[in-house]
Amino acid sequence: MSLPLVLDSTATLLAPAVLLDYQKEWIGIRAPLKVGEKSRRIGLTWAEAADNVLVAASEKSAGGQTVYYLGYNQDMTVEYIQACAMWARAYNYAAEQIEEGIWPDSDPDKHIKTYTIVFPSGHRIVALTSRPSNLRGRQGVVVIDEAAFHADLAELLKAAMALLIWGGEVHVISTHDGTENAFNDLVNEIRAGKRNGEVFRCTFGEAVADGLYKRVCLRKGIEYRLEDEIAWVNGVYGFYGDAADEELDCVPSQGGGAFLSMALVEQRSSRDVPVLRLAYPQGYETLPEPLRLAESLEWCEEHLKPLLAAIPLDVQSYYGMDFARSGDLSVIWPLLKEQNLRKRTPFVVELRNVPFKQQRQIKFYIIDRLPNFLKGADDARGNGSQLSEETAIEYGFNRIERVMLTEGWYRDNMPPFKAALEDDTFYDIPADKDVVSDVRAFRMVKGVARIPEKRTNEKGEKSGPKRHGDAGIAAVLADYASRQDVEIFEYHRVQPATQHDREIKLGAGWRSQKGIW
Known part of the structure; x- marks a missing residue:
């Protein structure tokens, strides 16, 4: 009989452990x-x-x-x-x-x-x-x-x-x-x-x-x-x-409806929060790389720079990013934690069919200018793993969380996100039809709130670009990042010691030789 056995110090065969x-x-x-x-x-x-x-x-x-x-x-x-x-x-x-x-x-x-x-x-x-x-x-x-x-x-x-x-x-x-x-x-x-x-x-x-x-x-x-x-x-x-x-x-039954009500999401939305959308045509990636990077930088300077410059300097900054190269959207969702611990959205960026290096360029442009940036959370599945790794190398693995969106992760992190909306500690969701639809795209699947496999079309069109709850996932990742502990390293400039200070520190019995110690 094969059973878990316990040995004492003299290697005597004992009974199986009583409790599993x-x-x-x-x-x-x-x-x-x-x-x-x-x-x-x-x-x-x-x-x-x-x-x-x-x-x-x-x-x-x-x-x-x-x-x-x-x-x-x-x-x-x-x-x-x-x-x-x-x-x-x-x-x-x-x-x-x-x-x-x-x-x-x-x-x-x-x-x-x-x-x-x-x-x-x-x-x-x-x-x-x-x-x-x-x-x-x-x-x-x-x-x-x-x-x-x-x-x-x-x-x-x-x-x-x-x-x-x-x-x-x-x-x-x-x-x-x-x-x-x-x-x-x-x-x-x-x-x-x-x-x-x-x-x-x-x-x-x-x-x-x-x-x-x-x-x-x-x-x-x-x-x-x-x-x-x-x-x-x-x-x-x-x-x-x-x-x-x-x-x-352990999956509660009778679930299958929307996880977040329209009334709740609309209460936390604001018409003052912009959604910046950048989409390139098919085949754009074949253009010379310097030209593509120059165009993206120009887009950042025109659209992102004013919004980033308007962010107060006394907030803590986070972000969440759901990655996609083609088909679905890449969405970057910055999040600002204010003095009263409420978390608001300054803007949201949606990228469609944007080549990898330009996504990296735009993402780093945002992070470099977020005041007091503490933590980011990336969708690290599939192709998103490479960009997430590059971001962690650039900004520190302690600050960039590389998330695998598993059922267990959704189970643990969707309730806190819903609670933040209900408590009005997560607010200023863009009052944008597509973004709101994405945030409400979470459905109860086997008792866990997650994005179902079925995709939707933008702006209710019967055909055209597809969405897959991308902005909703980015929002949850941003909220997740804002709830994580972060190691903060601070550097303080030390004033050079004077000759008198050195003599005091060295004490009696020591003398300088031509001022060199």
């Missing part, structure tokens, strides 16, 4: 609020029970607290408390047997059934079968399991958060139940920076990669074989069918 890596990672997150976005049946609650027993069994001086577990039905509550009892025995902790009890509810005609384990530390693990309105006023750790399926998660979270004031913790664990669910809202709020907390994510595939099927084999007492694992995984996905994305891959 993703379970250890979940337990290792120590934060007042942590949220587990997970697949079905990967044993995250089982790992949580292991940690809860250690917390409840510890003395107060060692960080021990009472743990309150809230499941949305009685079966899962019983399963959890039995897991806690198992862990207590495994740790060889003295603990009372599981006690069943009743808590009064705010509704006098209802009662809440409880299961309790009491430890010699004086702390308890209390498992509840339904939402207790009297959770308020208590202290300790609250575990909300399968949170997306609780009747009123928003109100439950309000009550639970009060425990944080006195040093408690709130652990929220769940699979998804749609994009409009309060659990999905909580995950996105944390990712957007609107709420403090840590998000942990583990799909079924990631759990299998960490050894989930091998653990199944261990429990069943059967030999592990790779072909059996593949068949088992396929069988699980086949069982869930169309629901597999949500149940196994």
